[in-house]
Amino acid sequence: MTTLSLKKITSAWIITILALFVLAIAFGITMRFNQGANINLDPAKFYSLLTTHGVTMIGIWAVAGMVAVNYLLARYVPVSTSLNVFAFILTVVGVVMLWVTTFIGHFHAAWTFLYPLPFYVAWEKWATPVFLLGLGVLGIGWFVWAVGMMLQILKKYSLRHTFAWQHLTTKHDVAVETPPFILITTVSLIGIIVCLLAAVVLLVLFFAEYFSSGSFVNDPLLMKNLTYFFGHTLANESLYLGLATLYELMPEVSGRPKFKTTWYVALGWNCTMVFVLTAFFHHLYMDFVQPVGFQMIGQLASYFASLPAAAVTAFSVMVLVFKNPIKWSLTNILFFLGVVGWLIGGVGALIDSTVSNNIFLHNTLWVPAHFHTYNAMGNVLFSLAFFNWAANEFVGNQNETKSYSLKIVLLLIGGFGFVLMFYFAGAYSVPRRYSVYPQEFTSAALLASAGAWFACIYLVVILWMFFDIVKKCFKVFSPSY
Amino acid sequence: MLQGVLTFILITICVASSFSKPGDYSLTEESRLYTKISDVELATAQGRFRLSEVYGQSPVMIAFIFTRCSGICSPFLLRLNENIKALSSKINFRVLVVSFDSADSLADMVALAQRYGLTANSQWLFATTRQINELNTSVGFHPVWDSTKRQYDHEALLVGVNENGYIVKKLTGIREPRDLLVMIKEINNDFVLSYPLPRKNMLFSCFTYNPATGEKKASLGLVVLLLPALITLLLLFWFSLKKQEANRAS
Amino acid sequence: MKAHEFVLALFLVSAIAIAGLFYYFFLSSRQAADGGGVSNPTKKRFFFFTALAVVMIILLLVTIPKSPYFLFTGENPSKVVYVAAKQYSFTLSSSAIDPQNPVSTEAIELPAGQPVEFRVTSLDVNHGFGIYNERAELVTQTQAMPGYVNRLRWEFTEPGTYNILCLEFCGAAHSFMRTTFTVK
Numbered sequence: 001m002t003t004l005s006l007k008k009i010t011s012a013w014i015i016t017i018l019a020l021f022v023l024a025i026a027f028g029i030t031m032r033f034n035q036g037a038n039i040n041l042d043p044a045k046f047y048s049l050l051t052t053h054g055v056t057m058i059g060i061w062a063v064a065g066m067v068a069v070n071y072l073l074a075r076y077v078p079v080s081t082s083l084n085v086f087a088f089i090l091t092v093v094g095v096v097m098l099w100v101t102t103f104i105g106h107f108h109a110a111w112t113f114l115y116p117l118p119f120y121v122a123w124e125k126w127a128t129p130v131f132l133l134g135l136g137v138l139g140i141g142w143f144v145w146a147v148g149m150m151l152q153i154l155k156k157y158s159l160r161h162t163f164a165w166q167h168l169t170t171k172h173d174v175a176v177e178t179p180p181f182i183l184i185t186t187v188s189l190i191g192i193i194v195c196l197l198a199a200v201v202l203l204v205l206f207f208a209e210y211f212s213s214g215s216f217v218n219d220p221l222l223m224k225n226l227t228y229f230f231g232h233t234l235a236n237e238s239l240y241l242g243l244a245t246l247y248e249l250m251p252e253v254s255g256r257p258k259f260k261t262t263w264y265v266a267l268g269w270n271c272t273m274v275f276v277l278t279a280f281f282h283h284l285y286m287d288f289v290q291p292v293g294f295q296m297i298g299q300l301a302s303y304f305a306s307l308p309a310a311a312v313t314a315f316s317v318m319v320l321v322f323k324n325p326i327k328w329s330l331t332n333i334l335f336f337l338g339v340v341g342w343l344i345g346g347v348g349a350l351i352d353s354t355v356s357n358n359i360f361l362h363n364t365l366w367v368p369a370h371f372h373t374y375n376a377m378g379n380v381l382f383s384l385a386f387f388n389w390a391a392n393e394f395v396g397n398q399n400e401t402k403s404y405s406l407k408i409v410l411l412l413i414g415g416f417g418f419v420l421m422f423y424f425a426g427a428y429s430v431p432r433r434y435s436v437y438p439q440e441f442t443s444a445a446l447l448a449s450a451g452a453w454f455a456c457i458y459l460v461v462i463l464w465m466f467f468d469i470v471k472k473c474f475k476v477f478s479p480s481y
Numbered sequence: 482m483l484q485g486v487l488t489f490i491l492i493t494i495c496v497a498s499s500f501s502k503p504g505d506y507s508l509t510e511e512s513r514l515y516t517k518i519s520d521v522e523l524a525t526a527q528g529r530f531r532l533s534e535v536y537g538q539s540p541v542m543i544a545f546i547f548t549r550c551s552g553i554c555s556p557f558l559l560r561l562n563e564n565i566k567a568l569s570s571k572i573n574f575r576v577l578v579v580s581f582d583s584a585d586s587l588a589d590m591v592a593l594a595q596r597y598g599l600t601a602n603s604q605w606l607f608a609t610t611r612q613i614n615e616l617n618t619s620v621g622f623h624p625v626w627d628s629t630k631r632q633y634d635h636e637a638l639l640v641g642v643n644e645n646g647y648i649v650k651k652l653t654g655i656r657e658p659r660d661l662l663v664m665i666k667e668i669n670n671d672f673v674l675s676y677p678l679p680r681k682n683m684l685f686s687c688f689t690y691n692p693a694t695g696e697k698k699a700s701l702g703l704v705v706l707l708l709p710a711l712i713t714l715l716l717l718f719w720f721s722l723k724k725q726e727a728n729r730a731s
Numbered sequence: 732m733k734a735h736e737f738v739l740a741l742f743l744v745s746a747i748a749i750a751g752l753f754y755y756f757f758l759s760s761r762q763a764a765d766g767g768g769v770s771n772p773t774k775k776r777f778f779f780f781t782a783l784a785v786v787m788i789i790l791l792l793v794t795i796p797k798s799p800y801f802l803f804t805g806e807n808p809s810k811v812v813y814v815a816a817k818q819y820s821f822t823l824s825s826s827a828i829d830p831q832n833p834v835s836t837e838a839i840e841l842p843a844g845q846p847v848e849f850r851v852t853s854l855d856v857n858h859g860f861g862i863y864n865e866r867a868e869l870v871t872q873t874q875a876m877p878g879y880v881n882r883l884r885w886e887f888t889e890p891g892t893y894n895i896l897c898l899e900f901c902g903a904a905h906s907f908m909r910t911t912f913t914v915k
Contacts, residue, residue: 028809043903110900116877117856120818122902159721190713197709214833220857220876222702229706264776277710286859286874288881289675292800295525299795303787311780318756319776323767326760347745354790356797360735360869363859364896371665427739429869431861431898434906440867440894511827515808515848647807672804675881678830678852 002074004481005081007394009088013067014387016088016348017060018466020095024056025462028045029455034263035437036449044122046106046435047108054111055098059138061375062192062234064383065090065241066145069185071151071390072248076182077156083148090141097134101127110433112231114225115206129210136203143196150189153182162186180259183266184244188237194277195233202226221289225280232280236305239342239374240272242382249389250335253398255327256320265316268308271307275305282353286362295355302353306346314343330404334385334407337408341377341415345370348423363433366426369419376458377415384465391472407461414457422450509636510651512621517646518543519619521612523579524587532577532616535606540668541575543640545622547582547633548589557637557655562597564658574665577606581613581624582633600667605706620648640646641668735868768877784820799871803884808848812839812912814895816858816875819904821895823912830854839912843890849883851875858908859898872898887914 027049034041041049066087073079105127109117118128137425153162157178160166163186164178205218205226247259259265281298284290317339326332348370354359361367392398430437430444437444475481520533535541544561546554558578565576580590590607593602597604610616617623624635641650641664650662650667663673769775784855815822815833822833833854841847851860853875860883862871873883887893890913897908 043906047900047903047905057757108903112900114857114900117900117902120856120902124732130896147716150717154717154720154724158724159717190717193716194709194713197712201705201708217703220878222705224857224876225706262773264773264780286872287876287879288800288873288883289677289876289879292674292798294797296795299791303791306786307780307783309778310783313775315772315779319769319772320751320755321760322769323759323763325763325765325767328760336753336757340750343749344746347749348742350621351742354794356794357734357800359799359871361738362872363861364869421885422737423742425744427735429735429863429867431906433900435903436906438896440863442867469885509827511811511813511850514811643807645807649807670805672882672884674800675879677879 002071004476006071006074006079006084007476009081009084010067010071010390011394011476012040012471013063013088014390015470016092017064017067017383018387018462018470020056020060022459022462022466024053024060025455025459027053027056029452029459031451032455034435035445036447036452037445038449038452041098041435042168043435044106044108047110047433048102048106048332050433051110052099052102054060055102055135056095057375058111058235058238059095060230061379061383062238062241063087063142063280064141064386065188065238065245065379066192068245068383068386068390069188069241070145070149071386072181072245073185075248076179077152079152080148083145087141087145090137094134094138094141097130097137101131101134105130107131112227114227115220116220118206119209125344127410129207132203132206132210137200139196139199139203143193146189146192146196150186150193153186153189154269157182163270164261165270167261167263167266168270178261178266179248180261180265181244182246182259183269183291184240184247187269188240188244190238190273191233191240191276195230198226198230198233202230221287224284224287225290226279229277232283235278235371235375236276236279239379239382240276241257242338242379245386246313246317246335246338246382249386250317250332251320253327253329253331253389254320256324259316259320265312266366268312272305273309275301277301279305279353282358285355285358299353299355306350307348310343314339329398329400330407331385331389331398333404333408334381334388337412338378338381338385341381342374342379345372345374345378345419348373360429361426363431364426365422365430365432367432369422369426372422373419377419384469387469388465391469394476395472407464409462410457414454414459414461417454418451418458420434421447421454509621510612510653512651513619513648514651515647515649515720516619518640518642518648519612519615520646521610521616523577523606523608523610525606525608526587526591526600527606531622533646535575536644537647538644539573539575540641540665541577542664542668543577543579543620543642545617545620545624545635545640546578547580547624548585548593548699549582549632551632553637553655554633558593558597560655561639561661562599563662567658568662570667572665572669574668575604575606577608579613579616580609581617581622581635583611585609585615592616602716620651639664641665643668643670733868763858795812799883800872803846803886806846806884808884809842809845810847812841812847812849814849814851814860814875815854816860816897816901816908818856818902819897819908821860821897821908821910823895835910841887841912841914843887843914846884846886849885850880851883852880853877856901857899859896861896861898863894863896864889865893867894874899890914898911904914 031049033039034046051171070079070084105124107123107127121128149331161176161178162182164183166174166176202223205223209218278297279301281294282302285295285298351357352366352370392400425444425447430441518532522529523530523532544558546558587609589708590609594600620640622638624633627634636653637655639652640648643649650664652664666673813824813826813827813828817833822828822835823839824836825839826836851873855877858875859872860875862870864870871883871885873881892911892913895910897905901908
């Protein structure tokens, strides 16, 4: 059941996430302008911005998925508002700690803080432990929250039913139907729990070395594996949380019958759960010390994780829309476009996850190109769709009359223009994470400036939506609500 | 509770660090790699050969010793012999023990082979050569005669040569079987993509390379990598078991 | 067409195809009436899935043998170059590098048309070792990880000056970390 307190905490989340989003986009634009030589930042400042941008974006969009899932989960099982509030407080504390380290402590080891870089202190000494602690605070909040949701699901559905295994064995007339939303939420929450545990292990190893005063060191190979196990998986699971929301809401707002769990939906998502946990090996293709077997698993898992996604989710969305009368609104247009962005980003990801391509794409701008596509034009749109829907829900009016076509057109131009500049630069070997470009990359600066201007258009749309959505969210807090 | 966790972590660290120890590594091992070894003439109990006739048949490991040595040569040969005995017989290579002391005669080398019981072993070859300076230079080996001790000041050197006569790997000092195995793989033209450098106590290393199978063996680090998924699985099963019990009770 | 341009073209064509298809789906919904929709979706989905799976398996079979791990394995490199990366410079040497005292001995010159081997390590944090040709195209690369030596083999076909750039974020001066060698 959706209670007032759930609405309030969800509103608080939406307002916080969108505010942080706007700021993080602004940091991103600043960096692109610096790469375009339009402004001139000190490199350390540039990398502080890079660190803040990365850690904020990955954090808010992971947590946005959890906020949406938590809100919708209340339709099926009782959810704990106190856990939600607990996670909110820890997230705010964690974000403040992280921003303090980057802006006051000048910490700039990037959000991946690849071992042993944080120990090569080029910033305030306290910034390293506080940054790691800040991540720990975020991790604890989300871990407890995710486990809480998982347990609530398991209280109602048996293990077999949560994973929809009954749909695999009997094709017709199952006694208990697992809603797709429950299945996908379970799969994603398990992924979240696993990658947060990987983060815990990583942080424990960091701190163990930190406090050992040099009596032992960590294995850089293990630390790198753990870093991407956590980082890559978190980014992927955020997307899947967004898809859970799509499965639940898109047919509803489109005025179509709900999605059903069938054997292929069950099989697809069960496979995704397994594949996605080993796909992170593709981050280590250029580390020849990693055994070749793992590299092969990396490519296989990256390919086959995308197969169920395309054949199940994208195909289902096609079936939902194709030649069917749809009540188009901003909410389902955002879901629909999110699928397009997710698929296009997926193609970029597949190209990069092929080892023979990775040798000339690894750590070029192709990498930010593809992940910005499926984040900024995929996952963000899924979450914005939910935010828009939730804001309308709070004011009790899903029938928006305002035209949204200008917003959508600007969003498409800004978003795809922005990522396209990354793709061009990436294909032409421009390295990622460079504060300025060496002279030999003749068009890199121009592409960066163009990217920044496109991102400005994207930012305008986000601000526009921000005001629309936040205005409605604030109503929940008024005494007369 | 917190104290318990901390103690546990500390104990784990101590135990884990005792497992890893720095390996041997010498910069001289990296000299003259991928250059061709000098094709000197060898005198052996089986007759006179050119070195190219030896490596032309199968890849070869060349051990440099001298029979009057009162230092490292004996333990070096002893360990080499033991380590090779422990290997699988299917691996394709020969061992050539060559004296770098011009005072050594073929008879001295034959006596040495007898002492180690290797006279009849076709995998082993004991030789002298008149062109030892040429051979030494081509592998980057520089023994120095100490006239007061009447001994050569030298390192224990094993040179791996492939079937084309290229030096592909060198090992100095008395080494473990696993280092030997890397050399055997390399002289058989199997490319090893990466190798670790010696370093301080390392916690939870991911892999130890096993050249016998050509695979990297999982070590403690890999368990650490599996831990998150394992804990999640256990959590799931534990909870569903608890739920079943609760259902039965009600 | 070069590999860089091929992947860009492949991506752009796929992206436009996806966008076009979804725009078509969107348009189809605007004039639709109840009772429309896809006929026999399960069968179509099965075909779609099978076709996609076949394409992916073919791609895997074609691309995996081209992985860098299997290149030049049975060959004897004509030269070895030792590389030690350290914040924010590369040490290149034709003899092994002493970690305590890393010095570049001489200007590195490599032969064209023959395989060469780079033995790459790092003396501090993770770095990247990306080799760029004169047209600023990334030719090949490996990572420089502390504690390990990665062996990268390559055969340069074009003579010229090659730049080495750091391709793993290693600190504030990351974008200035570079060196060169020549191929003759």
